[in-house]
Amino acid sequence: MLSYYKRACLTRHPLAQKLFKLMDEKRTNLCVALDVTSQKQLIELADLLGPEICVLKTHVDILEDFTPDLKTTLRQLAHKHQFLLFEDRKFADIGQTVSLQYEKGIYRIAEWADLINAHPIPGPGIIDGLKQVGLPLSRGLLLIAEMSSAGNLANGLYTKKTVEMAEEHSDFVCGFIAQKKLTDNPAMIHFTPGVKMLPGKDSLGQRYRTVEDAICVQKTDVIIVGRDITHAADPLAAAKMIRQTAWDYHTAQGKI
Numbered sequence: 001m002l003s004y005y006k007r008a009c010l011t012r013h014p015l016a017q018k019l020f021k022l023m024d025e026k027r028t029n030l031c032v033a034l035d036v037t038s039q040k041q042l043i044e045l046a047d048l049l050g051p052e053i054c055v056l057k058t059h060v061d062i063l064e065d066f067t068p069d070l071k072t073t074l075r076q077l078a079h080k081h082q083f084l085l086f087e088d089r090k091f092a093d094i095g096q097t098v099s100l101q102y103e104k105g106i107y108r109i110a111e112w113a114d115l116i117n118a119h120p121i122p123g124p125g126i127i128d129g130l131k132q133v134g135l136p137l138s139r140g141l142l143l144i145a146e147m148s149s150a151g152n153l154a155n156g157l158y159t160k161k162t163v164e165m166a167e168e169h170s171d172f173v174c175g176f177i178a179q180k181k182l183t184d185n186p187a188m189i190h191f192t193p194g195v196k197m198l199p200g201k202d203s204l205g206q207r208y209r210t211v212e213d214a215i216c217v218q219k220t221d222v223i224i225v226g227r228d229i230t231h232a233a234d235p236l237a238a239a240k241m242i243r244q245t246a247w248d249y250h251t252a253q254g255k256i
């Protein structure tokens with residue numbers, strides 16, 4: 001197994017290099033999903049949990065009090081605690097439309113988010129549209145190759161074609177949202193949502209695998225954890241525990 005440091009040397013994608021080095025130096029492969037609806041909550045949690053994470057995942061469109069200065073605050077926190085910002089926008093339209101959704105509108109995602117993701121369903125034009133905006137800014141795109149939710153349609157040939165599409169656009173695509181490792185290409189980073197300390201599901205189709213399963217069995221790189229941290233009685237203690245557990249499993253895989 002290659003270390004994240006070695007993988008940083010094996011990719012020419014500037015953002016992937018940055019993330020691999022950050023994970024290696026900070027010793028964390030935890031991405032926290034802060035699905036909160038007020039800016040105050042988002043900023044407080046980002047500041048509190050920032051030291052534990054490699055990536056902060058947001059859904060800015062669920063904020064009820066969004067103001068444009070949030071992007072400056074998030075960038076300052078990302079710099080202070082050394083994490084990347086990932087807006088989980090799940091783009092899914094034709095190239096022309098997604099390029100506008102990425103660059104324009106009230107959220108101006110391209111200005112502040114290091115990472116974004118997209119459904120490959122529209123075909124490679126979606127990558128070209130996003131790349132046009134993101135490549136000059138050294139941003140990165142994750143393709144959604146698999147989902148965590150019950151009954152989802154992203155499997156089999158769809159997932160296989162997604163991997164091919166990513167490889168063909170590896171100047172901008174730096175990895176996947178997936179439930180397991182999909183390629184041996186060391187440049188591609190696998191992010192896995194639907195992770196908790198204990199397995200289970202929620203009442204709306206979300207399915208959870210454990211940290212151990214995600215890292216040791218499915219061989220993913222980064223675990224995305226939301227409510228197991230944000231809904232814990234002590235979010236910082238939960239984040240510290242999950243971070244340590246995930247890193248211990250990672251190092252036990254011989255990736256050090």
Ligand code: 5BU
Pocket residue numbers: 033035059088144146147148149177193194195206224225226227228
């Ligand atoms: P949770 O609270 O740990 O269930 O949050 C999971 C987050 O990951 C949430 O923000 C989802 O939008 C996101 N997610 C997911 O759960 N499953 C997927 O397949 C994808 C994203 Br893609």
